[in-house]
Amino acid sequence: MKAAARWMAPLVACWLLVCWPVAAEDVHKRFRLSLAIGGYQAQDEVTSDSANILTILNDEGEIIARVIDPRNDAGVSGNFEIQPGSIATLAWQYGFTRFFLLEGSVGYNANDVGQIEVNEINDGATRFSAGKLTRLPVQLTGLWRFRPDHNFRPYVGAGIGYSFVEFDASDGLINLSENLEASSWRQAKIGRTDAGGVITWNNNDPAIPMTGATVQAPDAWEWHITGGAELSFARRWSVLFELRYSKASDSFRLQFDGKDQIGISVPQGQTVDGTDLADGTYGPAWVFPGGVLDLDEDGELDPGQYYVTGGELRYDGIAAVIGVRYTF
Numbered sequence: 200m201k202a203a204a205r206w207m208a209p210l211v212a213c214w215l216l217v218c219w220p221v222a223a224e225d226v227h228k229r230f231r232l233s234l235a236i237g238g239y240q241a242q243d244e245v246t247s248d249s250a251n252i253l254t255i256l257n258d259e260g261e262i263i264a265r266v267i268d269p270r271n272d273a274g275v276s277g278n279f280e281i282q283p284g285s286i287a288t289l290a291w292q293y294g295f296t297r298f299f300l301l302e303g304s305v306g307y308n309a310n311d312v313g314q315i316e317v318n319e320i321n322d323g324a325t326r327f328s329a330g331k332l333t334r335l336p337v338q339l340t341g342l343w344r345f346r347p348d349h350n351f352r353p354y355v356g357a358g359i360g361y362s363f364v365e366f367d368a369s370d371g372l373i374n375l376s377e378n379l380e381a382s383s384w385r386q387a388k389i390g391r392t393d394a395g396g397v398i399t400w401n402n403n404d405p406a407i408p409m410t411g412a413t414v415q416a417p418d419a420w421e422w423h424i425t426g427g428a429e430l431s432f433a434r435r436w437s438v439l440f441e442l443r444y445s446k447a448s449d450s451f452r453l454q455f456d457g458k459d460q461i462g463i464s465v466p467q468g469q470t471v472d473g474t475d476l477a478d479g480t481y482g483p484a485w486v487f488p489g490g491v492l493d494l495d496e497d498g499e500l501d502p503g504q505y506y507v508t509g510g511e512l513r514y515d516g517i518a519a520v521i522g523v524r525y526t527f
Contacts, residue, residue, distance in 0.1 A: 241282075243515060
């Protein structure tokens with residue numbers, strides 16, 4: 200009996216999709232209005248370099264040394280990204296034929312940006328949100344419908360748009376920026392080793408005053424493709440399901456002290472001794488006087504050997520929504 204029920208469920212679902220007893224609305228020379236909600240997933244991220252190892256070879260291809268990132272490898276699980284968020288879309292359509300419609304839409308999309316990773320190599324990583332990114336995409340889309348006389352109607356489309364973007368910094372980012380502006384730094388260097396990194400710096404190097412965080416969140420043009428389906432459930436009313444991929448002309452960027460990252464990460468891979476890659480300087484920023492965080496919570500910034508990770512994130516992403524549509 201249970202096996203029969205498992206087979207019957209998809210058959211009933213297919214019957215509802217194809218044979219639901221509500222006639223399709225004629226959209227030729229008619230206006231339509233829809234409201235949809237769902238989720239938005241951006242398609243870009245800055246991955247952590249905390250587990251990187253640079254292997255140095257001699258001319259015979261033998262391993263002679265390694266340069267190992269001094270951060271805890273557990274940090275590799277944390278990425279800097281535009282995190283999944285919600286989206287709502289209001290759209291209107293006009294049917295030029297039974298098959299072709301032109302759609303204009305405006306949306307509201309909100310996503311947290313994070314996590315910022317602040318890593319003092321002797322105390323581990325601290326992560327927190329950079330803030331909230333909101334976008335208002337205004338889009339124009341051409342849609343082609345299949346099976347226009349049936350109650351279940353798939354469709355595809357493509358178009359262009361423009362997104363108005365705002366970013367609200369978190370308290371954590373504001374505090375971090377103020378801490379950096381009150382600090383100075385020198386570049387530390389990881390020594391070659393087979394077992395672990397040796398951190399060195401030159402105390403005769405002058406301390407360089409740091410600058411705080413800078414954020415770029417520009418408005419952007421975009422193009423998109425979409426696909427979905429409608430199912431009529433009452434006269435003039437239908438439910439819609441849709442996926443939409445958007446590719447933007449610009450991106451979000453968070454920098455600290457004018458750089459995507461404080462500290463120079465070890466590159467991952469192999470190289471031959473004597474190359475620029477093998478002889479490069481890699482290591483955290485020795486922050487003193489001042490500090491990036493108050494690690495022991497005594498009200499004073501703690502000097503130390505810090506990495507701080509930001510970077511560039513494209514707005515590109517996929518929206519999945521469900522909604523209702525009314526035909527006038």
